Amino acid sequence: MVNFLIRRLFYMLVTLFFVSIIGFALIELPPGSYLDSELQRLRQLGGNLSQSQIRSLEIRYGVNDPTYLKYWKWVSGAVRGDFGESFEYKKPVGELIWGRLLFSVTLAFSSLIFAWLVSIPLGVYAATHRYTIPDYLITAMQFIGVAVPQFLLALVLMVFATTVLKQEVGGLVSQRFVNAPMSWEKFWDFVSHLWIPIIVISAGSTAWLTRVMRANLLDVLNMQYIQTARAKGLKEGVVIWKHAVRNAIHPLVMAIGGVLPALISGEVIASIVLNLPTTGPLLVQALIKQDMYLAITMVMFLSIMLIVGNLIADLLLAWVDPRVRLE
Amino acid sequence: MSVAQQPSSSAIPTSAPESAAPEEDIVLEVQDLHVYFYTQIGVVRALNGVSFKIPRGKVLGIVGESGCGKSQTSLATMQLIPRPGKVESGKILFREFNNQEPIDLLTLERNSDEMRNIRGDNISMIFQEPMTSLNPCYTVGDQIKEAIILHQGVDKEEAHTRAVDILRKVGMPNPERIAISYPHQLSGGMRQRAMIAMALSCTPTLLIADEPTTALDVTTEAQILELMRDLQREIGMSIMFITHNLGVVAQMCDEVAVMYLGRIVEWASVDDIFYNPKHPYTILLLRSIPRLGSEEHIRLESIKGSVPDPYTRVPGCPFHPRCPSFMPGLCDVEEPPETTVDGNARHTVRCHLYT
Numbered sequence: 268m269v270n271f272l273i274r275r276l277f278y279m280l281v282t283l284f285f286v287s288i289i290g291f292a293l294i295e296l297p298p299g300s301y302l303d304s305e306l307q308r309l310r311q312l313g314g315n316l317s318q319s320q321i322r323s324l325e326i327r328y329g330v331n332d333p334t335y336l337k338y339w340k341w342v343s344g345a346v347r348g349d350f351g352e353s354f355e356y357k358k359p360v361g362e363l364i365w366g367r368l369l370f371s372v373t374l375a376f377s378s379l380i381f382a383w384l385v386s387i388p389l390g391v392y393a394a395t396h397r398y399t400i401p402d403y404l405i406t407a408m409q410f411i412g413v414a415v416p417q418f419l420l421a422l423v424l425m426v427f428a429t430t431v432l433k434q435e436v437g438g439l440v441s442q443r444f445v446n447a448p449m450s451w452e453k454f455w456d457f458v459s460h461l462w463i464p465i466i467v468i469s470a471g472s473t474a475w476l477t478r479v480m481r482a483n484l485l486d487v488l489n490m491q492y493i494q495t496a497r498a499k500g501l502k503e504g505v506v507i508w509k510h511a512v513r514n515a516i517h518p519l520v521m522a523i524g525g526v527l528p529a530l531i532s533g534e535v536i537a538s539i540v541l542n543l544p545t546t547g548p549l550l551v552q553a554l555i556k557q558d559m560y561l562a563i564t565m566v567m568f569l570s571i572m573l574i575v576g577n578l579i580a581d582l583l584l585a586w587v588d589p590r591v592r593l594e
Numbered sequence: 595m596s597v598a599q600q601p602s603s604s605a606i607p608t609s610a611p612e613s614a615a616p617e618e619d620i621v622l623e624v625q626d627l628h629v630y631f632y633t634q635i636g637v638v639r640a641l642n643g644v645s646f647k648i649p650r651g652k653v654l655g656i657v658g659e660s661g662c663g664k665s666q667t668s669l670a671t672m673q674l675i676p677r678p679g680k681v682e683s684g685k686i687l688f689r690e691f692n693n694q695e696p697i698d699l700l701t702l703e704r705n706s707d708e709m710r711n712i713r714g715d716n717i718s719m720i721f722q723e724p725m726t727s728l729n730p731c732y733t734v735g736d737q738i739k740e741a742i743i744l745h746q747g748v749d750k751e752e753a754h755t756r757a758v759d760i761l762r763k764v765g766m767p768n769p770e771r772i773a774i775s776y777p778h779q780l781s782g783g784m785r786q787r788a789m790i791a792m793a794l795s796c797t798p799t800l801l802i803a804d805e806p807t808t809a810l811d812v813t814t815e816a817q818i819l820e821l822m823r824d825l826q827r828e829i830g831m832s833i834m835f836i837t838h839n840l841g842v843v844a845q846m847c848d849e850v851a852v853m854y855l856g857r858i859v860e861w862a863s864v865d866d867i868f869y870n871p872k873h874p875y876t877i878l879l880l881r882s883i884p885r886l887g888s889e890e891h892i893r894l895e896s897i898k899g900s901v902p903d904p905y906t907r908v909p910g911c912p913f914h915p916r917c918p919s920f921m922p923g924l925c926d927v928e929e930p931p932e933t934t935v936d937g938n939a940r941h942t943v944r945c946h947l948y949t
């Protein structure tokens with residue numbers, strides 16, 4: 268076990284090393300740099316800049332340094348926890364992203380847990396009541412869940428929340444709490460803001476996982492050991508939940524590994540519509556503006572989360588299924 | 595239609611004096627069992643009036659080609675017929691103790707407490723595929739303990755001790771270790787031993803073994819059969835031993851029921867089946883087993899034709915399309931009744947040759 272963890276840790280570091288190089292190269296690839304857009308902005312503001320001014324800016328931003336030098340500057344800082352400064356925000360990158368990362372991860376795992384809590388019981392019910400009306404209803408809901416675009420779902424839920432529930436929507440907390448110190452009230456307000464993004468983000472994966480759960484459970488229910496469990500005299504509920512579900516749940520566990528990348532792509536839209544401070548919109552902005560230290564740092568953290576997510580998934584899977592343990 | 599018990603009383607007065615035990619101690623008596631599958635393409639009549647008895651402490655072999663309904667017979671006894679199958683009619687009378695009023699298992703609700711208390715405690719079952727009949731997610735010990743805790747109401751430690759004991763009893767080399775192993779760490783033979791341990795953990799009155807050695811190699815098969823025979827004698831339980839292999843029958847069983855297309859076509863003691871078979875199907879089955887000592891170049895006979903497709907109903911005797919002694923106008927019209935052979939009440943056959 269310890270061996271396994273050490274080996275995994277080593278592989279993780281190697282992976283991250285390559286991700287950083289490739290990520291850096293890709294971000295550097297487009298022509299131009301942050302300075303070009305900055306210069307354009309300055310020109311619009313106050314006429315011409317002299318060559319010497321441009322030079323000094325170039326030196327300050329280090330845009331003409333060779334890529335490996337920039338890379339080295341960033342990496343040597345990063346390992347000490349200094350990720351450089353965002354060109355655009357003129358702030359240390361670390362300061363900019365911590366809050367957002369934390370919020371993104373919270374959102375990701377809340378959405379995953381929500382998806383599990385909904386898809387497991389629904390999938391089990393659909394599989395054990397195959398070809399009944401509830402089964403057909405669940406199937407219909409799955410198609411809707413997969414097909415409805417996130418922004419639309421977000422808008423519908425926002426309208427619903429404001430008109431029916433009389434809730435404030437958008438952002439993390441209501442207006443009156445924005446600058447208030449942390450309190451139970453504020454926390455509750457935060458939670459009540461969270462449900463819309465959670466539903467929006469997890470709708471697709473919930474639908475998909477329900478489908479997977481149903482299909483897998485149907486397979487497992489045909490296995491001989493289910494018959495064995497019944498032949499022992501166990502209650503049907505025990506047969507289903509103890510003997511069948513545990514064998515059908517692999518893909519749902521593996522979903523942890525996949526949830527983060529899916530979120531990064533999926534969450535951007537929801538976050539923009541709902542005005543949420545997650546990593547998605549920030550990363551998109553950083554890439555467009557070629558705010559390279561911000562961009563590469565975010566790419567690195569997202570990769571770390573992806574790798575850690577996969578590690579957690581593997582550990583959970585080994586816990587669920589002994590056959591995985593010994594390989 | 596059930597003539598199952600008639601011959602033993604008044605019908606044949608001249609019959610066998612030595613089998614005149616007035617009240618036989620029957621553990622399981624299946625009467626005129628019909629099981630149908632209502633599929634989308636039509637009704638499959640898997641069992642068409644199966645009747646047989648298993649005396650206490652005896653092993654009844656049920657033999658027949660695959661698809662003849664052996665597994666459905668065993669599942670019906672456990673009330674575990676899978677959807678879309680249904681028990682249409684019949685009785686399955688079970689007596690846990692001698693002289694007890696029998697319970698008709700089919701009158702119990704499938705998932706009722708009474709039925710679940712019988713399953714795994716009084717009647718338990720071993721399946722054909724040792725590779726898949728244990729749950730891969732739990733240790734062998736846990737799976738045995740589950741039944742012990744459920745039926746014997748003991749605590750976990752006591753259940754563990756009993757589980758290890760039973761594993762030792764089925765000949766596991768290192769029962770303590772096996773108890774904490776997962777199924778995938780064991781070989782097929784070991785898994786089948788574990789299954790037997792699980793089935794015997796509550797000392798059942800009746801053990802149903804559905805082709806328990808079909809998936810094993812010959813050496814392992816012999817060991818498992820010997821083990822089952824030994825444990826059967828020791829515990830004194832009855833066994834419904836299902837197989838398609840007549841060689842195994844000779845080794846294991848006291849009595850044999852030969853099944854064809856959802857009916858028992860012949861029933862007799864092992865000796866009578868092997869030395870005095872009556873039904874043409876039984877005779878053909880016997881000819882199809884390879885024998886030691888027979889000249890090598892004599893080809894094994896196989897039974898001509900194949901089992902008709904399950905959706906059609908064969909009129910008359912179900913075997914007539916393949917029967918070498920087919921009598922037109924009789925066999926394809928009228929279903930043969932059950933008759934005793936040579937006045938021996940313990941040998942019955944369903945064939946027009948003997949009516």
Ligand SMILES: Nc1ncnc2c1ncn2[C@@H]1O[C@H](COP(=O)(O)OP(=O)(O)O)[C@@H](O)[C@H]1O
Pocket residue numbers: 631633638639640658659660661662663664665666667676677678904
């Ligand atoms: N799920 C099912 N749907 C339809 N027919 C079935 C099903 N299961 C079994 N049968 C029918 O029941 C008959 C008996 O099957 P079975 O008892 O499994 O035979 P075997 O003697 O090989 O154990 C088969 O001929 C098959 O057509």
Ligand SMILES: [Mg+2]
Pocket residue numbers: 661664665804
């Ligand atoms: Mg079978």
